[in-house]
Amino acid sequence: MPRAKSKKEEPVEAESDVAMEEAPTSHQPEDEMVVDQDEDEDAGDVEDDKSDEEEEEEAQRVRLLPGSTPTAASFEFLNEGHTLGNALRYITMRNPDVEFCAYAIPHPSEAKMNVRIQTFEGTTAIQALEKGLRDLQELCNVVSEKFIGARDSFGASSP
Amino acid sequence: MDYDPMVMDDAEALGPVVKISQADSVRVKYELSNADIAFANSLRRVMLGEIPTIAIDLVEVEENSSVLADEFIAHRLGLIPLNAEGVESLLYGRDCDCDGFCEHCSVKLTLHAKCTGDENMHVFARDLVPTGERVNHVLGTPVLSDAEGLGPLILKLRPGQEVKLECIARKGIAKEHAKWAPSAAIGFEYDPHNKLHHLDLWYESDAKAEWPPSEYAAWEEPPQEGEPFDYDAVPNRFYFNVESAGNLSPDTIVSEGIKVLQQKLAGLIHELADEGGDGANGEFNGPRSPEYGTGADGFGGYTTPFGNAGNQSSWGGAGGTTPYGTTPYGAGQGSWS
Numbered sequence: 001m002p003r004a005k006s007k008k009e010e011p012v013e014a015e016s017d018v019a020m021e022e023a024p025t026s027h028q029p030e031d032e033m034v035v036d037q038d039e040d041e042d043a044g045d046v047e048d049d050k051s052d053e054e055e056e057e058e059a060q061r062v063r064l065l066p067g068s069t070p071t072a073a074s075f076e077f078l079n080e081g082h083t084l085g086n087a088l089r090y091i092t093m094r095n096p097d098v099e100f101c102a103y104a105i106p107h108p109s110e111a112k113m114n115v116r117i118q119t120f121e122g123t124t125a126i127q128a129l130e131k132g133l134r135d136l137q138e139l140c141n142v143v144s145e146k147f148i149g150a151r152d153s154f155g156a157s158s159p
Numbered sequence: 160m161d162y163d164p165m166v167m168d169d170a171e172a173l174g175p176v177v178k179i180s181q182a183d184s185v186r187v188k189y190e191l192s193n194a195d196i197a198f199a200n201s202l203r204r205v206m207l208g209e210i211p212t213i214a215i216d217l218v219e220v221e222e223n224s225s226v227l228a229d230e231f232i233a234h235r236l237g238l239i240p241l242n243a244e245g246v247e248s249l250l251y252g253r254d255c256d257c258d259g260f261c262e263h264c265s266v267k268l269t270l271h272a273k274c275t276g277d278e279n280m281h282v283f284a285r286d287l288v289p290t291g292e293r294v295n296h297v298l299g300t301p302v303l304s305d306a307e308g309l310g311p312l313i314l315k316l317r318p319g320q321e322v323k324l325e326c327i328a329r330k331g332i333a334k335e336h337a338k339w340a341p342s343a344a345i346g347f348e349y350d351p352h353n354k355l356h357h358l359d360l361w362y363e364s365d366a367k368a369e370w371p372p373s374e375y376a377a378w379e380e381p382p383q384e385g386e387p388f389d390y391d392a393v394p395n396r397f398y399f400n401v402e403s404a405g406n407l408s409p410d411t412i413v414s415e416g417i418k419v420l421q422q423k424l425a426g427l428i429h430e431l432a433d434e435g436g437d438g439a440n441g442e443f444n445g446p447r448s449p450e451y452g453t454g455a456d457g458f459g460g461y462t463t464p465f466g467n468a469g470n471q472s473s474w475g476g477a478g479g480t481t482p483y484g485t486t487p488y489g490a491g492q493g494s495w496s
Binding site for chain 2: 133148150154
C-alpha cells in the first residue's frame with residue numbers, strides 16, 4: 001500500500017513511463033491506459049474523437065453492405081440472430097412493395113445477421129426495412145394486447 | 160387444411176388471437192393463432208434467452224471450512240433463482256458509473272452459517288440475506304417456492320464447519336449465462352397431428368399406435384382417412400407452455416418477452432432513423448470500401464456519414480438533400496446521439 005502511494009506522488013511523465021514498463025504484467029485497465037497515452041503523444045485531440053466514435057460504433061448495429069442499390073440492398077445487423085431475422089423476413093415479405101426478402105447468418109461464430117431486401121419501383125429497400133421493423137412492432141403490440149386481454153379474462157373467469 | 164379456409168378468412172379480420180388454457184403462479188399455457196411460425200419462434204426465443212433477470216454474479220468468500228470448494232459453492236449460488244421484480248430499474252453492471260458494483264447496479268446478499276450443534280446442518284437459499292440499499296424491497300430476494308419456504312439446498316455443514324460469504328447479484332440475460340433465465344422451460348408445439356409432416360416419427364410398426372397423442376391433439380381436427388397431403392398448408396396455431404422458475408411470474412415472462420422484442424425493434428428503427436437522414440442515402444453515391452462500416456471507427460480525422468448524427472456530419476441535418484426525396488426519418492436526426 002505505501003509503495004503504491006509513493007508511485008502516485010511521482011511526476012506525471014514518470015508515472016506513464018513506469019506504467020509502460022509494467023504494461024505486460026499489469027491488468028487490463030492499466031494496459032488500455034498505456035495505449036491511450038501512447039496515441040495521445042502522436043495525435044492530441046484526435047484521440048478523443050476516436051474513443052467517442054468507438055462508442056458510437058458499438059451502438060451502430062445496422063449497416064448497409066457494399067454493392068447495394070436503392071431498391072436492392074443487403075443489411076448487416078450486429079448482435080442479432082434468428083430471433084429478429086426470421087420474424088423480420090416474414091413481415092417484410094408481407095409488404096406488397098417487396099419483391100424479395102431473405103436473411104442469413106453467414107457464420108455461427110460471428111454475431112452477425114444479414115438481410116437482403118429487393119423492392120419494386122416506388123420504394124427503397126431502406127424504407128421497406130423500416131416498414132418491416134414498424135410492422136413487427138405493431139404485431140408485437142397486438143399480441144401483447146391480446147395476451148393481456150386473454151390473461152385478464154382468464155383471471156376473471158377462474159380466479 | 161380443414162381449418163384453413165374458414166379460419167384464415169377470420170385471420171385477416173382478427174389478426175393474431177391468444178387463448179389461455181391454464182394460468183397459475185408456476186405456468187401459463189396459451190395458444191397463439193393466426194400468427195406466423197417466424198413470429199411465434201421469435202417470441203419463444205426471446206422469452207428463453209433475452210429477458211433480463213437478476214442472479215448472483217460475484218462471490219467473495221470470507222470463510223469456508225465446508226467440504227465444498229469455494230468455486231463450487233459460487234457456481235451453486237449463481238444458479239439460485241432470485242426475485243426479479245423491478246429489475247428494469249436496475250442498471251446493467253457495464254452501464255453503471257460505479258467502480259465494480261453499487262446499489263444502482265447490484266444487490267448484495269450475505270450468507271453466514273456455522274454448524275454449532277452436533278448434527279449436520281443444511282444451508283438453504285433462505286439463509287441468503289439481502290443487505291444494504293435495494294431498488295425495491297423484493298428485488299434479489301431468493302425465491303422460496305417449496306412448502307416449508309426453505310428454497311434450494313446450497314450445502315451441508317458438519318459440526319464446527321462454517322461458511323461466510325458475500326454475494327453480488329447483477330442483472331443479466333440468459334444469452335450470456337443460463338442462470339439469468341426467467342423460465343424453467345418453454346413448451347412450444349404446433350400441428351399435433353403432424354399433418355404438415357414437419358416431424359418424421361420413428362416407429363416399430365405403426366407410428367400412430369406407438370406415439371401418444373399430444374394434449375393439444377383434441378384441439379385440432381385429425382386428418383381424414385386417405386386425405387391428400389396439402390403442400391400449401393402452413394402452421395397456424397402455436398401452443399406455448401411457459402413455466403416460470405419463480406423469479407418472474409409466468410405472464411410477466413410473456414409480456415416482458417414481447418417488450419424485449421419491441422425494444423430490440425425500437426432500437427433498430429431509432430438507429431435507422433439516424434442513419435436514414437444523413438448516412439444511408441449518401442451511401443449510394445460513389446464507391447465505397449468494403450470496410451465501409453469498420454473504417455468509420457478509425458481515426459476521428461474524417462467525418463463519417465454514419466457517425467454521430469448531428470455532430471459534425473457534412474451531410475448536415477437536411478433529410479431533404481437525399482436523391483430519394485425526403486425520408487420520413489430525416490427530420491428527427493439531430494436529437495439522437
